[in-house]
Amino acid sequence: MRDRPPKPAARVAIYLALSAVSTLFLLPLVWMVSTSIKPVEQTMQASPSLLPEVTAAMVLADLRAKRAMIAAEGADDATLGALDDRIEKWDAAAAAEREIEEAQRSLRRMEASERRDIAAIDAQRTRIRGLEDQVDDALDSVPGLALLLRQAADNYAGRTGPDGKVIVQGVLNDPVIDFMLYLRNTLIVVCLSIVGMVFSSSLVAYGFARVKWRGRGVLFAVVLATMMIPFPVIMGPLFILFKELGWIGTFKPLWVPAWFGSAFNIFLLRQFYMAIPKELDEAARIDGCTHWGVYWRIILPLSRPALAVVALFHFLFVWNDFLGPLIFLRDRDQFTLALGLQLYQSQAGNVPWNLLMAASTMVLVPVLAVFLLAQSAFIDGIATSGLKE
């Protein structure tokens, strides 16, 4: 069933099925990125396109932003006047664009009506063609790619004048939601907890895999059993506990527990350590090396790939965690990216979809980058969790 290559007909069917499946699975993310680089009016079309289109409205918005920017920078009247002339011209082109849309709507009505007036329909078609030529002529001279890139940059970064006034609203220059601060907070929690997680999980895994003592089998069974206990079951008392410790409203609840290891990571590392030949550390032990020495000088260097997997998994967990920060953090200034993104959507008012998708893309990109860098390690780690034991 597997080692033989399938017959040609089956092969085509498999390719078709796989192409359809991967398109379906990737489409939501492609659509997210596509929306994130469009101007807002292009997210509200009845038949949207995958890539943003260069329109007169975009040129006009770009010129207006440029004018506001150089005016704030104190440009002279001659420069401003020249820009004003161009704005006027593009204002007309953008108006023509709106007229086309209106005319197309009425054309559709005319075509759908019971008594079709052929002459009127033809006249309408000619009118639309004329308007389209007018807009196309104007757009011919526009550097399209540069404009599209500026539009994308506007959605992500926005434009802020020298006086700090927002000229174009993007995600990063939002007056209420400070994504750079949330990024910093997330990175602090990520770093503090990854170091602890990798160190203590490997230490505990060593204790279970390489030191022989009575009761370790029973205790390891308890470790595995704790994987069954869902976080929601203990979140209430944990909150009370952390409150007693004065940790609520600090990052501590999000990283201190990582310094005590996690069942899943201990399990993963123990599997790896069991596979390292016993002769290695037995020889070292005979030479007078302590367990700590074996752990530190032999096992840890050998298990770098496994430690990297633990670090990756934990990075993902911390980066994506929503419920933990929601419960344990208080101030907006301390929010992580996951929480900040939700706040952006819920409290910043009616965020347009293009900006919301830009913010979501920014939260996703680091995760995606890490995944692509370490794809095979990731997938092996997950496969292990399902197969062994």
Add this chain to the structure above:
Amino acid sequence: MTRRVPEWMVGLAFVSPWIIGFLAFMALPIGMSLYYSMTQYTMLEPPIWVGLDNYAAMAGDRVFWTVMRNTTVYALVAIPVGTFIAVVLAALLSAKVRFQAFFRAAVFVPTIVPLVATAMVWMWLFNGELGLINIVLDACFRPINALLGTDLAGPNWLGSAQWVMPALILMSFWTVGQAVVIYIAALKDVPEVLYEAAEIDGIGVVGKFVHVTLPMISPVILFNVIIGIINTWQIFAVPYIMLGTTGAAKRSGYFYTMYLYDKAFPFGEMGYASALAWVQLMIILALTGLTFVVSKKFVYYRAA
């Protein structure tokens, strides 16, 4: 060989971080939770002992039964259908074809997307007016409507009580990738001789899948079903973000953990919330046990 410290002490020392963490951040909270579940506790005043009142109150709590029903319906549809999809995808992705790595990555990537971003993207896709799903649906409905004179249109998914659950279940299939990866590894472990033996007996592709593949990967299916059950009872972030704390659709997209969260934090009823937590733990343990017992009939374990 100098051995001053006995091995059991060394072993305990190595695993002590986990023991301390387990006692402080798991055993203690579970114990606290058992105690609080028998009290009335607002976190502002000391807990008041009420015995089993909180548990008794659940029986008459209509919201409790709503979240029980929603969570059960979700599990009963999402887990079996999701398992079917995952096994089929794993079989497809095991075929030796070019770009296999790309196809596998495409199916896996959605599982690493932060839940908040997942919620945002699907809110956009499910948007009643501008969402891609309804744009595609309406394009498909237009010729049907023209032909049959019907009035089919895409629903306002997240805004309508009966379409919230289908929307959330559809979304869950987007993240079957983790299970798919595990099934792919399991399929690779099925000994080739079994397929060869089946072939000699003249068994076709479907027969081989049903009589060889499925029994051989059944322990892994069991594992995934149990993980699925545990995860379903923890569903929180996605519906919480997509539906918010208010809204007409809320009740039909209201899950167990959301209710537990609402009781514990916004409402500050830690006693009742702790009782909910204990019931949740018992349900998960019971369902896992039940899955094991039922599966005894279906799961085939190779002699190790």
